[in-house]
Amino acid sequence: xxxxHRGATDPVMSIGQGFTLVAVVVCLAPLPLLLVVATTANWxxxxxxxxxxxxxxxxxxxxxxxxxxFSLRLAGMVLAIDLAxxxxxxxxxxxxxxxxxxxxxxxxxxxxxxxxxxxxLALILAYPLARASxxxxxxxxxxxxxxxxxxxxxxxxxxxxxxxxxxxxxTLGASAIQRLWHVTxxxxxxxxxxxxxxxxxxxxxxxxxxxxxxxxxxxxxxxxLYSAYITNRVEVAAAITAIFLLFVVPAxxxxxxxxxxxxxxx
Amino acid sequence: xxxxxxVVFENISYAYAPGHPVVKDVCLAVQPGExxxxxxxxxxxxxxLLRLVAGLLFPTAGRLLIDGCDMSGFAPERRLVGWVPxxxxxxxxxxxxxxxxxxxxxxxxxxxxxxxxxxxxxxxCRISELADRPVMQLSGGQRQRVAIARALAVSPRVLLLDxxxxxxxxxxRAAIRADLQALLRASGVTTLFVTHDxxxxxxxxxxxxxxxxxxxxxxxxxxxxxxxxxxAFVAQFFGGATVLTAQRIGPGCVRLAPGVEAPVxxxxxxxxxxxxxxxxxxxxxxxxxxxxxxxxxPTAIEFAGDVFKITGELIGAGTLTVLHDxxxxxxxRYPIRVKPGRAICVIGQHYN
Numbered sequence: 001x002x003x004x005h006r007g008a009t010d011p012v013m014s015i016g017q018g019f020t021l022v023a024v025v026v027c028l029a030p031l032p033l034l035l036v037v038a039t040t041a042n043w044x045x046x047x048x049x050x051x052x053x054x055x056x057x058x059x060x061x062x063x064x065x066x067x068x069x070f071s072l073r074l075a076g077m078v079l080a081i082d083l084a085x086x087x088x089x090x091x092x093x094x095x096x097x098x099x100x101x102x103x104x105x106x107x108x109x110x111x112x113x114x115x116x117x118x119x120x121l122a123l124i125l126a127y128p129l130a131r132a133s134x135x136x137x138x139x140x141x142x143x144x145x146x147x148x149x150x151x152x153x154x155x156x157x158x159x160x161x162x163x164x165x166x167x168x169x170x171t172l173g174a175s176a177i178q179r180l181w182h183v184t185x186x187x188x189x190x191x192x193x194x195x196x197x198x199x200x201x202x203x204x205x206x207x208x209x210x211x212x213x214x215x216x217x218x219x220x221x222x223x224x225l226y227s228a229y230i231t232n233r234v235e236v237a238a239a240i241t242a243i244f245l246l247f248v249v250p251a252x253x254x255x256x257x258x259x260x261x262x263x264x265x266x
Numbered sequence: 267x268x269x270x271x272x273v274v275f276e277n278i279s280y281a282y283a284p285g286h287p288v289v290k291d292v293c294l295a296v297q298p299g300e301x302x303x304x305x306x307x308x309x310x311x312x313x314x315l316l317r318l319v320a321g322l323l324f325p326t327a328g329r330l331l332i333d334g335c336d337m338s339g340f341a342p343e344r345r346l347v348g349w350v351p352x353x354x355x356x357x358x359x360x361x362x363x364x365x366x367x368x369x370x371x372x373x374x375x376x377x378x379x380x381x382x383x384x385x386x387x388x389x390x391c392r393i394s395e396l397a398d399r400p401v402m403q404l405s406g407g408q409r410q411r412v413a414i415a416r417a418l419a420v421s422p423r424v425l426l427l428d429x430x431x432x433x434x435x436x437x438x439r440a441a442i443r444a445d446l447q448a449l450l451r452a453s454g455v456t457t458l459f460v461t462h463d464x465x466x467x468x469x470x471x472x473x474x475x476x477x478x479x480x481x482x483x484x485x486x487x488x489x490x491x492x493x494x495x496x497x498a499f500v501a502q503f504f505g506g507a508t509v510l511t512a513q514r515i516g517p518g519c520v521r522l523a524p525g526v527e528a529p530v531x532x533x534x535x536x537x538x539x540x541x542x543x544x545x546x547x548x549x550x551x552x553x554x555x556x557x558x559x560x561x562x563x564p565t566a567i568e569f570a571g572d573v574f575k576i577t578g579e580l581i582g583a584g585t586l587t588v589l590h591d592x593x594x595x596x597x598x599r600y601p602i603r604v605k606p607g608r609a610i611c612v613i614g615q616h617y618n
Contacts, residue, residue: 161353161355164351167320167322167349167351167355168349168351168355169368170321170342171320171321171322171348171349172343172373172416173346173369173420174368174372175343178372186357186359187359189359
């Protein structure tokens, strides 16, 4: 970064930087465009044709409001179940050697390798009666998100330094609950928080599994988003997408802040 | 301040996997308030012994007694034994004061007791000025003190230190070692101290247990181990000696090599015996020196400040190191003898 290095430009580096710039532009360009479309009165005629309006955003919000709340509620339930199942599982994998440990790891990670559609179809075939109540939707999302939670928490729990600190806490008289609360949780706090946000974001944005498992009464935001594109004006669809991003982007930024590169790696 | 307890290992064995014991039939009796150093090469089971005392492991055979009480079935949280692992394992989300207070808080001491006891410990370990610092910001030596203060705060009956100096810069180690010894004496706590460094063991210990492959080879004061090593391993590992086979040539006299004879104290009349030769025991003579002498061919010379450490071949005996005040020529033959008045140490002799 010093001035001495500026003169000698590495051609490979320059090409790399060029590609990065193009990739960033290609990825980010749709975002402002989306906002322009969502606030243009008559998009087919061009940029802000017919003036700037917030009508589409309002109309979009009214259309997706119930589904937004449904998705939030669903994500909350997925989070609770993932935590109840995933934290003990991650503990077991991180701290214990037992027969079938590798099989358990494989089983949990299996949904990562299977397309969401296949998971959904398998669930419908296996538990057809659970579909109407929305239980299957919940189950599908849990199966889909659980590997991410376990893969984020298990390495944090397996750190030898943490295990040693817990042992020291034991010799100092800390009970199992005290050790969990005063030593383990503070040490895995950021991994835990990141895992929770990750699961929340995945649940909010999940489409493949949800598209097959939703019912009219249990419809998630992304599924409604899809319907909007199919049936509504493009301006409304853009407005709904903008609303959707409002929920997901802050979470994604939070994950990155918490050390995103380490998350989701087994 | 602390009620120091005795620690007794009664025929203790431990195996991580069945059939592969890392601790074998260890018997040791540590007196209240004593500093016992467990020394041995890596993998000899010394850290495992500490974990057995802490209750983090339970012996697969034998009994552990603390203060005369059998510890089988006692979890670590009920033993009142302080453990300082090699990494120190400080609680990194807490500051120095809260690290030291941790054990007292877990044991639900009153606020006033905690305040007072933490203050005492910070003073004792001379870290009062660091009290509000996050532990992440501390140096190695400071971390060590925090870890010891944290362990001592709950008034443990026994303190276990696992290689407490290993993580420090070599330049600081000697100074911190002296400080640490003073701190342990001041606290009066029974201490088991693990190291692989014999110099450290000699400097700190009341008594030393030399371990090899899970067994105690010898247990005694540093002087006793130095003067009368029980076997060749102790002489080499703890005493830093070269072990040679010598012939008995008369009452109280042995021959190390052709022309090299020395007085010894013997309590049996074996014909051949093992002796421990240290670098201070022999002297290289001027080339034209008169009198009886052996022959020594230097192969390497190390400058060590006020002396030269000269390694070479003692003809008819083997390779050894001799201290000498001048450099010598590698490959040339020098006359050599045992320093007059110096008694050579015989391995396996029992002194009282």
